Amino acid sequence: MKALGWIAINGFREAVRDKVMYSLVAFAVLLIGASYIIGELTAGQDLKIVKDLGLSAIAVFGLFMAIFIGIGLVSKEVERRSIYALLAKPIRRSHLVLGKYAGLVLTLLVNVAVMTAALYLVLAYLGAREADFVRQGREASPVDPALLKAVWLTLVQLMVVTATAVFFSTFSTPILSAVFTFLLYLAGFFSADLRNFDQVVDARSVQMLARGLYYVLPNLGSFDVTAQVVHGLPVTWRYMATATAYGFSYIAILLIMSATIFSRRDFK
Amino acid sequence: MALAIETIELTKEYAVGFWRKRPHRALDGLTLQVEAGEVFGFLGPNGAGKTTTLKLLMQLVFPTSGEARILGRPPGDLDAKRRLGYLPENPYFYDYLTAEELLTYFAGLFGLEPAERRRRVSMLLDDVGLGSERKLQLRKFSKGMLQRVGIAQALLNEPDLVILDEPMSGLDPLGRHDVRSLILRLRDRGCTVFFSSHVLSDAEALCSRVAILAKGRLVASGRLSDMLAFGVRGWELVVANVSDTVIAKYKPRISRAQQIGGGRFALELPADATPDRLLAELIADGGALVSLNPLRETLENFFVEHVRQRQ
Numbered sequence: 354m355k356a357l358g359w360i361a362i363n364g365f366r367e368a369v370r371d372k373v374m375y376s377l378v379a380f381a382v383l384l385i386g387a388s389y390i391i392g393e394l395t396a397g398q399d400l401k402i403v404k405d406l407g408l409s410a411i412a413v414f415g416l417f418m419a420i421f422i423g424i425g426l427v428s429k430e431v432e433r434r435s436i437y438a439l440l441a442k443p444i445r446r447s448h449l450v451l452g453k454y455a456g457l458v459l460t461l462l463v464n465v466a467v468m469t470a471a472l473y474l475v476l477a478y479l480g481a482r483e484a485d486f487v488r489q490g491r492e493a494s495p496v497d498p499a500l501l502k503a504v505w506l507t508l509v510q511l512m513v514v515t516a517t518a519v520f521f522s523t524f525s526t527p528i529l530s531a532v533f534t535f536l537l538y539l540a541g542f543f544s545a546d547l548r549n550f551d552q553v554v555d556a557r558s559v560q561m562l563a564r565g566l567y568y569v570l571p572n573l574g575s576f577d578v579t580a581q582v583v584h585g586l587p588v589t590w591r592y593m594a595t596a597t598a599y600g601f602s603y604i605a606i607l608l609i610m611s612a613t614i615f616s617r618r619d620f621k
Numbered sequence: 622m623a624l625a626i627e628t629i630e631l632t633k634e635y636a637v638g639f640w641r642k643r644p645h646r647a648l649d650g651l652t653l654q655v656e657a658g659e660v661f662g663f664l665g666p667n668g669a670g671k672t673t674t675l676k677l678l679m680q681l682v683f684p685t686s687g688e689a690r691i692l693g694r695p696p697g698d699l700d701a702k703r704r705l706g707y708l709p710e711n712p713y714f715y716d717y718l719t720a721e722e723l724l725t726y727f728a729g730l731f732g733l734e735p736a737e738r739r740r741r742v743s744m745l746l747d748d749v750g751l752g753s754e755r756k757l758q759l760r761k762f763s764k765g766m767l768q769r770v771g772i773a774q775a776l777l778n779e780p781d782l783v784i785l786d787e788p789m790s791g792l793d794p795l796g797r798h799d800v801r802s803l804i805l806r807l808r809d810r811g812c813t814v815f816f817s818s819h820v821l822s823d824a825e826a827l828c829s830r831v832a833i834l835a836k837g838r839l840v841a842s843g844r845l846s847d848m849l850a851f852g853v854r855g856w857e858l859v860v861a862n863v864s865d866t867v868i869a870k871y872k873p874r875i876s877r878a879q880q881i882g883g884g885r886f887a888l889e890l891p892a893d894a895t896p897d898r899l900l901a902e903l904i905a906d907g908g909a910l911v912s913l914n915p916l917r918e919t920l921e922n923f924f925v926e927h928v929r930q931r932q
Contacts, residue, residue, distance in 0.1 A: 359729040363715075370717040437709035438774055441679050442730040443702040619682040621635065 356444045357452045364456020368422050369463075378464050381414035382471040400479060400495050401583050407472035408503050408579045415465055415511040416538065422460065423518025424530040426453040427615070432527070436620055447612035450519065454608060457515050461508065469504050502593060503582040509600035510576035514538055516607040517571070523615040540566075541573030571603050624693070625782045625813035626655035626678065631687035633673050647673040649837040650687065655815050655830075657781075660808050662824035663817040665834035666928055671817040672710050674834070675786050679707055692782055703731065706780035710787045710817075712771035716760035720751055720770050723759065724777060731778045745773040750799060764791035772800065776807075783807060785816035789823055801827060821920045831920075835928045848923060856890040859911035860903050867906045874899060885911055 368374055388406040427450065430436040440446065473496055480495030517537050521530035547570070550563035575596050578588045631651040636642040648670040655661045665671050676682045678689055680697035694701040714723050721742060728738040746755050749769040754762070762770065768791045775783055788804075789797045804814050804827050818824055824831050825845065832842040841848060855876065861884055868878050868886055877889040890896055896913055904910065 355732055356730050359726060363718075363726050366722075367715065367717055434709065434711075434713045435715060437676075437679070437681060438707065438712060438714065438727070438771065439730075440681060441702065441705065441707035441709075441775075442727060443699045443732075444730055445699070617683070619635075620676070621682065 356442075357448050357455065360444070360449060360452025361455035361459060364426055364453045365459045365463075366456075367426070368418075368457065368460040371422070373421065374418065374460070374464070377414050377417055378467055381410050381468050384410045384414075385468060385471045386475055388475065400476065403475055403479060404472075404497075404500060404583045405579060407468075407475065408500065408507065408583070411465060411468045411472070411504060412507045412510070412577075412579075414468065415461060415507060416514060418461060418464060419457075419511045419515040420518050420531055420534050420538075423457055423515040424522045424527045424534065426457055426522070427519055428522040428525075428527045428530065431620060434620075440620075446616045446618075450523065450612045450615050451608060454516065454519050454611075457519075458512055461511050461515065465504060465508050465511070469501070472500070497582070497585075499582050499585075499588065502588050503578050506576040506578055506593070506596055506600075509597055510573055513541075513571050513573065513576075513600050513603050513607075516604040516611070520607045520611045520614075523611045524618065537570065538573065541571045542577075543574075544570040544572045545574050572599070576600065623657040624654050624690070625657045625659075626653070626661075626689070626691055626815055628653045628674070628678075628689045629687055631674070631677060631689055632685050633670075633677055633682060634685045646837055648677070651834075651839055653832055653839065653842065655813060657813050658808070658811050659829045660804060660814045660827050661816070662828035662831035663815060663834065664819065664821065664824055664831055664924065665817075666819055668836075669834040670837040671819075671834055672786055673837075675707075675710075675784055675817060678784060703778060704781040706775035706778065706783040708771045708775040708783075708785040708788055711764075711790060712767055714759050714767065714770060714774075717758065719756050719758055720746060720762070720773075721755040723770065724774055727774050728777050733777075741777055741779075745776055748776075748803070749773045750796075765793060765796050768792055769796065772803065780812060782813045782815065785814065787818060788816050789818065789820055797823075821924055825920045833924060833927055840927045840930070841923070845920065848920075855892050855916040856894060856896045857912075857914045857916055858888045858890060858896055858900065859885060859913075860888065860900075860908040861885045861911050863903060863906065863908040867903070867908065870906075871899065871903070889916070 385403075385407045388403045388410070391402055391406065430439065430449075430453075436449075439449065444452075476495040476497075514534065518530060518534040521533045525533065544567055547563045547567035550567075551560040554560060554563070578592075580586075581588050628651050631648060631653075632646065633648040634644040634646050637645040651670075651674060663671055663674065673682065677684055678691055678696055689696050691698070692701045692704055718726065724742040724745065725738060728742055733741065743752075743755075746752050749772055751766065751769055751773070754766065759767065759770065768788070772785075772788065775785065785804075788800050792800060801823070804816070807814050814827075816823075816827075828845060830842070830844050831848070833840050859881070863884070863886055865880075868888075871888075872878070874890070874894060875888045876891050879887045881887050890899065900910060900913065
């Protein structure tokens, strides 16, 4: 376990010393900060717009980080041959996959926390400027803690995407891994539609294929509660727990498959 | 004698080609034994299969057939890895780390306690001559400096067995001298050193035994003294104050004669010649002795002869 911690911390250090990461976070924070200008253009909806844009920015920039750093963490080790000296140390190959993954999750956690803090700062600033009659008429507080529910599920979603990126990078090139992960990410938002495909198509084989894909693809839509949170609709703890458990199970399966493939691979 | 490394009919095939993959045998039935405490040279020209063998021993690749044991255990065994140091060929480490951070990271993977970790990292950086560059990021390191870091990381756990892939690669003469001394120090403290090289002088200076590989097959293996038959393969006699006519008189008894200026001749005599008698006759003819040296078999001669046969 100690070795796993060392690999995770080194993975985190690698990510935070990457200039691309700083650019992404800085850009996301700027976008969140600037979102209040867009809010100003809308009559009485500024807080909702800022919340919506802020949460979307966290999801999109988090996605970039998850894919671009996720595909690099393992494949860069192989490509640059730093893996040779590393695997000579008393660690299993599965430790490497899990440690790298943990390091990236730590990176995501820190970055999502920075972006969330920026969002709350903007919201607190807007809330302080609000007129009293607006304050009385709105559905939710500007610094609504319920936003954290959306942020948490976004983080779980990013963890699923990262696990997918790590999975592809254990046997594929970085570019192909990025493409596969992005396609899977897009497909993940439509996977709920595949469930009801039998109502649209009559062919049995297509129905079976759609049902199979529904079970295999991650249902990423289930992690998106931005609309509910922004509009002050309830997101139950039960839903949160179920979505989190689903995400963690999907991650566990992907990591087991990644470790299995990686453990049998030749490093020429 | 306990074995540090043992391979039995170890074979590795890679699939090559883009469209229609075909097997390429990089290593063909290697059977080898390295005894504990010896310095063993693993020699061969480029592409002979040396690195493939080392990767098989480190379980970076898996064998197509055959087996290997390191410190009595299969490759990849964690207990064996705890007692093992490995320097890959042309090592590359993380650009964003300093030499000190890299060694601290690797020392952590060995489970060393903080105080011991600091002690060993500091000592090894000094040992490989990088004490003053410890805070420098590895992206600023030259090839030779990276090689030194690679050697330091291979010794972090005070290993019983060190496997070095081309340890002299990228080093300047001073660096090579340092690494040679280091290998001898490791041997003196009972550590087994198994290193690959195509620089024969390194092997000749350091090894008790060597193996020579060519095109994936073992072509020779054993003690240097046995392989080279340190006996004389001829004599080189240099004499002065002799003329062409005098030399012509002795032509049937010498294999080669070359005028080397200043009235001197270098004469090569066969191994069964009696140089003292010929020398006495040459002196009687007015000549003077400059030098007389036995010609011995070198590892280079041996290597070229055996590898050429295989190729």
